[in-house]
Amino acid sequence: MTGYASAQQGAAQEGGENAVSAQRLGLEIRSVNSRFLDLVLRLPDELRALEPALRAQLTARLKRGKVELRASLDNAGAAALPQPNAQLLQRLGSLQDTVRAWLPQAAPLSVADTLRLCAGSSSNTEQDWSATAHALAEQVLSELLAARAREGERLAAMLHERLAQLRTLAAQAVPLVPLLVEQQRQRFLERWREALTLGDGQVPPEAARDRALTEATAFAIRIDVAEEVTRLQAHLDEIERLLGQGGDIGKRLDFLIQELHREANTLGSKSATLELTRISVDMKVLIEQMREQVQNIE
Numbered sequence: 109m110t111g112y113a114s115a116q117q118g119a120a121q122e123g124g125e126n127a128v129s130a131q132r133l134g135l136e137i138r139s140v141n142s143r144f145l146d147l148v149l150r151l152p153d154e155l156r157a158l159e160p161a162l163r164a165q166l167t168a169r170l171k172r173g174k175v176e177l178r179a180s181l182d183n184a185g186a187a188a189l190p191q192p193n194a195q196l197l198q199r200l201g202s203l204q205d206t207v208r209a210w211l212p213q214a215a216p217l218s219v220a221d222t223l224r225l226c227a228g229s230s231s232n233t234e235q236d237w238s239a240t241a242h243a244l245a246e247q248v249l250s251e252l253l254a255a256r257a258r259e260g261e262r263l264a265a266m267l268h269e270r271l272a273q274l275r276t277l278a279a280q281a282v283p284l285v286p287l288l289v290e291q292q293r294q295r296f297l298e299r300w301r302e303a304l305t306l307g308d309g310q311v312p313p314e315a316a317r318d319r320a321l322t323e324a325t326a327f328a329i330r331i332d333v334a335e336e337v338t339r340l341q342a343h344l345d346e347i348e349r350l351l352g353q354g355g356d357i358g359k360r361l362d363f364l365i366q367e368l369h370r371e372a373n374t375l376g377s378k379s380a381t382l383e384l385t386r387i388s389v390d391m392k393v394l395i396e397q398m399r400e401q402v403q404n405i406e
Contacts, residue, residue, distance in 0.1 A: 112138045113251035134180045135244045139173040146174040192226040333375045340371040361402040368395045
């Protein structure tokens with residue numbers, strides 16, 4: 109299922125007033141439909157060591173979908189600048205005098221150069237983002253799952269609607285079968301009576317009638333879709349049960365949708381009337397709509 113979530117959290121390095129500008133860790137996670145779980149993590153070099161733990165954290169709570177987790181490290185703001193101390197400024201001044209003594213044409217340090225050098229010299233220790241990253245990952249995961257749960261409720265409502273329509277179509281097909289069988293039986297009897305008339309009594313009436321009934325019975329067996337309708341209704345009951353149960357049901361629903369499609373195809377192949385053909389086509393349209401959405405359900 110699809111979803112998106114993001115969060116940020118800042119942390120300042122040690123150093124009191126002379127600390128470098130605080131950094132903020134940002135995580136954003138998004139997922140799109142997929143039959144399997146496909147994880148993609150895009151992390152800066154500073155967080156590359158956290159990838160195995162983050163991947164395990166995602167795998168523990170996600171089962172399906174193409175999921176991308178993107179992390180970024182940014183300064184807290186343009187106003188967050190390093191505060192150089194007197195000792196550092198004295199050191200830079202001494203170095204500048206030494207350089208200009210040997211290179212008189214060298215340009216003096218600008219304010220921007222000074223701040224950049226101060227920032228670089230005071231960032232000797234790397235920030236440990238492991239605790240922050242895992243807390244943020246847990247937060248965005250919860251928000252993502254909540255978004256996917258809301259989408260799941262909408263999909264479940266759509267599936268219940270399609271199930272009701274399929275039950276209506278199955279109910280329309282049930283009374284057509286006995287009528288169709290009786291029509292074919294009468295048609296066979298009429299044809300055998302015509303054959304007797306043309307044969308000038310060469311075939312005994314009892315034998316002709318028995319043969320007509322046998323042919324009518326065999327044809328009735330070939331066109332009887334009562335078994336398919338019964339299995340179709342059983343599959344619909346199971347789908348409704350799974351939707352009510354919740355949990356990890358996506359793959360089971362995939363299988364049941366395949367079975368529904370098989371029964372609808374068989375019903376269409378046995379169809380001997382336009383009405384049954386129409387019902388079969390309408391069923392397959394609804395089942396295909398369900399198949400597309402079931403692939404989104406975890």
